[in-house]
Amino acid sequence: MAGTPSTVRTNSRLIKWIDTRLPLFTFVQDAAIDYPEPRNLNYFWNFGSLAGTMLVIMITTGIFLAMQYTPHVDYAFSSVERLMRDVNYGWLLRYIHMNGASFFFIVVYIHIFRGYYYGSYKEPRELLWMLGVVILLLMMATAFFGYVLPWGQMSYWGATVITNLFTAIPVIGNPIHTWLLGGFAVGNPTLNRFFSLHYLLPFVIVGVVGLHLIALRQHGSNNPLGIAVKGPQDEIPFHPYYTIKDMFGLGVFLVIYAIFIFYLPNALGDPQNYIEANPLQTPPEIVPEWYLLPFYAILRSIPDKLIGVLALFASIFILFLLPWLDTSRVRSSYFRPIHKWVFWLLVIDVFALGTVGAHRPEGAYIVVGRIATFYYFFHFVILLPLIGWFERPLPLPESIAAAVTKKTAAAPGAAQSGAVS
């Protein structure tokens, strides 16, 4: 039993004894207590830990929901309703899970836009970013499978439309479609496998989140200034500074989340999904959940089915290339006078696509949808590389500490945590 004794700061001999043999406590001390973070992270850096919290909430509520759920076309709808009516606090479990999907996406979308604005994907964090895109893809698949489970009209017809995309593949499209569904149309085999996958994928997400965190630890968090940490004066330990900041942010988030769970539980859903699936009756309009609407709009904006499907997938896969499409040497848009504004064009574009996706493709919606689809790709493929070349970034501060102390000196006594932290 040679080897190094535990370095955990504790008076407990038992903890020291365990830690020497199984360094769990050392790991927590290094990863969540002493772990150095840039001292200037703003509240947008809360959304990473919020996403992690949402993943835990979704998995725990999901496990209990699965105990009451019957994955069969004849019983799925009524088993969900039985949970809502006869299981103690079943309604609460389901509303937490159902609205949790929406809030998970809200958090992750803000997290992604934060990464984009502050250039968090740039060298040496390319793989960190790409793992994030993998998580997004897995989340979309999980959410899609989950939406099918209550077996309402929109579950059934949403599944029909999305699985139909595979028939666009030339030659092997139809066999693949049949193979995926376990039949020629969405039916009981489809529901069974979607339930299985809906239970599996969250644990795959947990695994990829682990990789995401390993990649994050390698170079540490980016920060609003986008400049590298130059020494200990630029950093503060994770605990207590960011533990308390994350907890406060979580509190604010939970208040908003709870307002939806308790007072607007069905506001983000579609009324059609309270009608049991009926393969003989197409609903007036088939729309996916709001978080997939921008991508749905891209799909529908292109008249050709195959090209539409390719554009749909390209719109997400293009994010993998973002670290190389953005040619600017400067990370944070804070110092990028042009990109700072162009960023907002993308935000507006995505909201426009979302609105188009929610409406029938008629009249102005077609035109707006096509322009917005074009702009989405134009933004990433043309605009972003060009801006990187032509833009003249503002001078970067010497260090994080220098920037922070200068600001504090400029506004003495200003306890505005948003400005400094």
Place this chain on the structure above:
Amino acid sequence: MRALAVIAIASVALAGAPIAASAQDEVEAPHQNWSFAGIFGTFDRGSLQRGFQIYNEVCSNCHSMKLLHYRDLGPNGPGGGIGFSDAEVAAIAAQKQVEDGPNDQGEMFRRPGKPQDTFVSPFPNVEAARAANGGAAPPDLSVIVKARGRGLEYLWGEGGPDYVYGILTGFEDKPPTGFQLTQGKYYNNIFPGHQISMPPPLADNTVKFQDGTKATLSQEAHDAATFLTWAAEPNMEDRKQTGAKAILFLLAMTGVLYGAKRRVWKDLH
């Protein structure tokens, strides 16, 4: 970046609106005042019982409510029922004939209903329902209130009841001039496309309320919609009351955390 936060929060509120609004090309039903509306809304028990009476005497001749049990109406039902005692629930159930079995001879038999039975459906299957109603099967009413409605009211759960009330009171004896009404259909102001297969189910004095309330069409429609809202989510009162407590707790907790955050960060500023 601060503007992004504003947009993000605003979009949460707005995201549902276009989806709910785009569902159908229907006329938005005029908004009504409901006892269950708002943060502390509760169901008016008298209205619920009158509503059940209407369902029991009128609607249930054509519409099933497969997700409900007679026991749900009693004190041990979800959300505490609609104010009937156990004895009253047993009496209501006993008026129904339920198919049960097979018995030890291998035969199905009929017996009086028990509280644990689900509401007896008027038709044995959807084909029979369709055949008896000119090709359009009357929809199950268990969660109809959640499955209908549009616009902002849908977001906080009042679009469905507005719609039900609108349909029940929206019949016109004569369609507007120039409107081609298909044989066997009825004109309704609120129904999408205005042609509905359901004949006007309610009129003044269609039922005689046991509690002596005057049975105007508007009163009947209001009570029926209230009952159907309860049926769609019997735990709604519990949800809203739990919500008030949960949110108060979260606000207090967040306030304490904010104080702690300020204190911890003070030496850095």
